[in-house]
Amino acid sequence: MGEPASSDYQPETGCLSIIVLGASGDLAKKKTFPALFHLHRQAFIESHDVHIFGYARTKMSDDDLRNHLRGYLTPCKGCEETHKEDVSKFLALINYVSGPYDAEEGFLSLDEKISAYEMSKNNNGGSCRRLFYFALPPSVYPPVCKMLKSFCMKKSEGGWARVVVEKPFGKDLNSSEALSKQIGELFDESQIYRIDHYLGKELVQNLLVLRFANRFFMPLWNHDNISNVQIVFKEDFGTEGRGGYFNEYGIIRDILQNHLLQVLCLVAMEKPVSLKPEHIRDEKVKVLQSILPINDDEVVIGQYEGYTDDPTVPKDSNTPTFATLVLRIHNERWEGVPFILKAGKSMKSRKAEIRVQFKDVSADIFKPKSKVRNEFVIRLQPSEAIYMKLTVKEPGLEMKTTQSELDLSYQQRYQDVVIPEAYERLILDTIRGDQQHFVRRDELKVAWEIFTPLLHKIDNNEMRSLPYKPGSRGPEEADKLAEKVGYVQTHGYVWIPPTLSKREMKSMVTRRRKICFTFATSFFLTALSILILH
Ligand SMILES: NC(=O)C1=CN([C@@H]2O[C@H](COP(=O)(O)OP(=O)(O)OC[C@H]3O[C@@H](n4cnc5c(N)ncnc54)[C@H](OP(=O)(O)O)[C@@H]3O)[C@@H](O)[C@H]2O)C=CC1
Numbered sequence: 001m002g003e004p005a006s007s008d009y010q011p012e013t014g015c016l017s018i019i020v021l022g023a024s025g026d027l028a029k030k031k032t033f034p035a036l037f038h039l040h041r042q043a044f045i046e047s048h049d050v051h052i053f054g055y056a057r058t059k060m061s062d063d064d065l066r067n068h069l070r071g072y073l074t075p076c077k078g079c080e081e082t083h084k085e086d087v088s089k090f091l092a093l094i095n096y097v098s099g100p101y102d103a104e105e106g107f108l109s110l111d112e113k114i115s116a117y118e119m120s121k122n123n124n125g126g127s128c129r130r131l132f133y134f135a136l137p138p139s140v141y142p143p144v145c146k147m148l149k150s151f152c153m154k155k156s157e158g159g160w161a162r163v164v165v166e167k168p169f170g171k172d173l174n175s176s177e178a179l180s181k182q183i184g185e186l187f188d189e190s191q192i193y194r195i196d197h198y199l200g201k202e203l204v205q206n207l208l209v210l211r212f213a214n215r216f217f218m219p220l221w222n223h224d225n226i227s228n229v230q231i232v233f234k235e236d237f238g239t240e241g242r243g244g245y246f247n248e249y250g251i252i253r254d255i256l257q258n259h260l261l262q263v264l265c266l267v268a269m270e271k272p273v274s275l276k277p278e279h280i281r282d283e284k285v286k287v288l289q290s291i292l293p294i295n296d297d298e299v300v301i302g303q304y305e306g307y308t309d310d311p312t313v314p315k316d317s318n319t320p321t322f323a324t325l326v327l328r329i330h331n332e333r334w335e336g337v338p339f340i341l342k343a344g345k346s347m348k349s350r351k352a353e354i355r356v357q358f359k360d361v362s363a364d365i366f367k368p369k370s371k372v373r374n375e376f377v378i379r380l381q382p383s384e385a386i387y388m389k390l391t392v393k394e395p396g397l398e399m400k401t402t403q404s405e406l407d408l409s410y411q412q413r414y415q416d417v418v419i420p421e422a423y424e425r426l427i428l429d430t431i432r433g434d435q436q437h438f439v440r441r442d443e444l445k446v447a448w449e450i451f452t453p454l455l456h457k458i459d460n461n462e463m464r465s466l467p468y469k470p471g472s473r474g475p476e477e478a479d480k481l482a483e484k485v486g487y488v489q490t491h492g493y494v495w496i497p498p499t500l501s502k503r504e505m506k507s508m509v510t511r512r513r514k515i516c517f518t519f520a521t522s523f524f525l526t527a528l529s530i531l532i533l534h
């Protein structure tokens with residue numbers, strides 16, 4: 001069965017079973033089930049044709065799982081009134097099956113339950129669809145795939161079975177390729193959805209539109225005009241309860257090799273032939289293939305002080321919780337432009353953004369006191385925004401220049417819009433069969449090729465993590481590296497997100513209306529009294 005492109009999507013009929021493997025875990029409760037809840041609340045998945053099955057080793061009843069999840073299902077803005085009812089309706093759709101990941105007993109009973117549900121729905125016609133979501137550590141992907149393939153793949157006419165797998169997909173090039181091979185022997189590429197939730201973020205999805213639907217950017221988007229690009233991820237908390245997992249992977253495998261690299265692809269790729277998933281992914285692969293080997297002199301890794309206090313982390317751990325490194329794309333558009341990727345845990349603030357810094361104006365006649373540059377910033381989170389830093393005349397009698405911005409802040413511009421969570425959007429894509437925002441096997445392979453030599457050096461202690469204070473900007477050396485490769489910080493300029501809230505806007509409008517009303521009333525009364533007096 002061919003998989004439809006996004007624009008070809010036709011709503012399907014028939015029953016849909018969503019199976020969350022690892023239902024007892026962290027991702028399942030924090031992201032997967034809440035995303036399903038919101039999709040259900042908005043009727044993207046509906047009670048009459050969907051059922052959800054949780055699967056894990058932990059022994060619990062249906063109600064135990066429902067109660068475990070309840071607290072994570074929070075109302076969205078404006079849904080508070082119906083929230084209790086929405087939660088009850090959603091939880092009623094969930095059943096739980098307990099079993100091991102590498103033996104048939106649990107999977108046979110899972111299949112029995114899914115089949116019973118499908119049978120109960122058969123009289124509606126249509127096909128049966130099975131979506132398997134792996135909210136599991138990658139170490140158990142191979143046995144789980146085998147079990148699913150052997151025991152849970154009953155296919156009805158026109159139906160489908162898809163698997164969604166989480167990152168990190170492997171630990172380096174070899175392990176990732178081995179995993180891809182094992183899974184590839186069991187499922188077609190069109191059935192495998194390698195999720196990278198950054199691809200589901202609103203402003204990441206906006207990148208192609210911004211770049212290719214606006215005349216502004218096209219002629220400027222190249223090495224003639226752009227000095228450097230920074231892609232930054234910061235969290236203001238540490239590994240918190242995930243020390244065991246994190247210590248095995250580190251920040252490069254956790255964030256840079258996947259999330260930041262995917263963002264880089266969308267910033268740097270050429271215009272795809274169309275919006276078809278394969279056309280987009282072809283262009284992403286070309287960018288990745290053009291990235292030069294990472295230069296050790298353009299890498300700074302760090303570890304926040306106190307990281308090894310976590311009892312699950314060895315005292316002598318060299319695992320980086322921070323990294324800044326430079327990627328260089330060897331092609332006609334980007335030759336000479338450093339792409340600075342920076343990610344850190346336990347930093348001063350939580351933020352993810354893309355910062356495109358332009359070159360200096362040539363033969364500048366305004367002679368500003370300090371060097372200033374145009375920047376185009378896309379803030380992915382928090383407070384989604386797109387703004388452009390530019391030089392303007394300072395209002396007043398003097399001919400002085402100052403830094404200002406053209407600002408599109410989503411909170412202000414789209415006040416009535418609730419921006420969906422990345423996972424909501426991506427799970428919906430998997431149901432619709434749209435692989436545009438998922439990582440293809442060859443894309444993953446090149447991504448690992450880029451990072452594997454560096455990762456091996458760090459794993460072998462050939463490169464040491466520098467200590468940094470929790471709540472800081474990370475090691476000073478990282479800022480020095482960014483400066484060395486061309487980033488110019490604008491001193492004295494701070495972007496202030498517009499603060500006019502909807503309430504303030506409303507009260508302003510009401511106040512204006514009141515003034516108009518008072519004015520109209522007094523005008524009317526004056527006119528009336530003049531008339532009476534005459
Ligand atoms: N948590 C997060 O914020 C994010 C997680 N991810 C990815 O999602 C996946 C799941 O992550 P997360 O939920 O945090 O993981 P968990 O450690 O919570 O594991 C999920 C479930 O898998 C089972 N499990 C855990 N360890 C093992 C093991 N060694 N062998 C067999 N089963 C095990 C447990 O269920 P039981 O014992 O009941 O079978 C557990 O409840 C991972 O690939 C992770 O990298 C991606 C982005 C964010």
Ligand SMILES: O=C1O[C@H](COP(=O)(O)O)[C@@H](O)[C@H](O)[C@H]1O
Pocket residue numbers: 197235254352
């Ligand atoms: O994949 C991961 O992402 C989260 C950060 O996600 P965000 O959407 O809140 O930016 C990170 O905390 C985690 O370590 C990593 O595995």
